[in-house]
């Protein structure tokens with residue numbers, strides 16, 4: 341096997357990783373042994389119906405949850421000894437901002453937790469909000485934001501930490517089409533600028549069409565391009581089937 345330079349190693353590697361909730365007769369296998377890698381700079385959509393295991397797979401990849409069998413590792417991220425979480429940004433489905441903090445305080449908080457001095461954290465948070473055209477909302481509380489604005493602040497919070505891997509769980513699922521398109525466009529543009537790998541779960545084919553590769557989840561089974569199962573006869577890279585959403589690339 342060829343030896344990869346550290347910066348070419350997968351950001352995430354799942355080796356037969358499975359997650360079962362509960363035990364005995366009530367056990368639910370949310371993810372059956374998933375095997376996959378996310379290379380640096382990859383842009384991957386994980387598509388599948390509700391309950392197919394997309395969120396569970398992303399949480400495993402983020403290290404927020406542990407597989408009950410198999411293994412999840414991050415060979416391309418575990419280099420500097422400053423903690424895996426430092427390099428992974430997760431955008432959650434639905435509201436995730438802390439209500440008592442303003443937008444800029446929400447974005448700065450993870451930086452402060454990382455040990456960034458307050459003035460620098462605030463400056464980086466403001467820059468991240470600016471890049472998403474949210475500067476005028478910096479002092480607003482989450483309650484004063486629309487769902488789309490709040491989701492863009494959540495994206496800014498992830499991007500301000502300059503992650504090398506962005507995992508987004510249905511980031512546009514609760515937004516109207518136009519707002520969703522904008523959130524996706526800024527997320528992808530910022531990730532490209534950072535050179536980050538991106539994995540987005542979605543049940544919206546229009547979102548998947550904006551990414552380079554499509555993985556399918558069906559009943560907890562992951563099917564990647566080139567593989568076939570009974571549940572999913574075909575899973576191809578999006579490639580030239582791409583339909584434009586009209587947002588910047």
Ligand SMILES: Nc1ncnc2c1ncn2[C@@H]1O[C@H](COP(=O)(O)OP(=O)(O)OP(=O)(O)O)[C@@H](O)[C@H]1O
Pocket residue numbers: 361362368369370388389390391392393394395396397543
């Ligand atoms: N904490 C939990 N305890 C028990 N079962 C769970 C838990 N979380 C998820 N599940 C089950 O695991 C399966 C996969 O759920 P998951 O949320 O990963 O699917 P999903 O594809 O992300 O769905 P959605 O698109 O609706 O978010 C479902 O059957 C779900 O009911």
